[in-house]
Amino acid sequence: MKKMIIPALISMLFLLDSCRVVGDIFKAGFYAGITVVVVIIAVIIYFISKFRGGSNR
Template structure:
């Protein structure tokens, strides 16, 4: 139960110290990085599959 108490205090401190625009910007920046990673992974998988099919 004490862990939930500390998490609540931490969330309140973060909410007060950051503005909403910064939080949204960080979320989009992380989402963009994950999106780029997924696209590179899918393109690499397609290239790998094409090279395997030609053999």
């Protein structure tokens, strides 16, 4: 039984650590995705205002 505990603990350490890394990657991807969507919406609003003849100050 002791022979199985050590390899199981070592594998759990690596697996749990990799899950945290994957979670951080997805979290960063989430914020990058939100940023891209906001930029695209801003560009669309800019072009709509230019085509509608926005105020020329």
